[in-house]
Amino acid sequence: MADDRSERLRQRRRQVRERDEPDESDETAEPSETSKPSKPSEPDKTDERGEAAEPGKTHKPIDGGEMSVKDEQVGTYMYLRPSQKRELDKLYKLLSAEYEYEFDEDFEKNRHFYPLVIEHGITALDGASADELRELIDELP
Template structure:
């Protein structure tokens, strides 16, 4: 399974590089290469120009940039039940938010940062025995 994912990522990176070359954005890619580590610049050089404005005017210029350019990729392993619950919660919040505000609720740009922020708040200040209790309840 991880081989498929890595192959897809390699393919996307290759396609992104080809799009940059085709669009004649050598100045942009040279700047990105000079300011970022090699692996990160390859995966985050191009923003998605064909993607419509995602959040309206609320965030200003942030709309045109890729989430990869704004945030740091973080990978984690979860039990299947937690992954399923995370997906369910995202889908519920996405539907409610998009219905209410008429704008996209992105998983990587909005949902995951909310989960982490409010997860931090609920764990902040716990002592060792409280941490043990929460681990035992997983």
């Protein structure tokens, strides 16, 4: 019984994959709204700029200007303690105000702030030993 169920699941996934793949004869074809995956997928192709792009996804600037952050980046969801969320929001507001005052341009949370937080957090943790990680975990509030 479990084998039948797993085979049906494999077949259903195969059908969805085939349905979601754009027709190669029509380069402008985009998947219909109902056939788009509900979760962000890992990029596996590169676009005209040589950057990772989602399969079947074309990057188009919004209003002739900058592209949507949703088209450029992969959505990621995190669970934080309320105190961490408050600190993150506070830091964003302070940095945003300072940046926008100094340069007279937007400091976007999803396009600028979150990638900076992650990049510098990764840099700080890169090369940490298991013992160092344990110490950092123990220091969390």
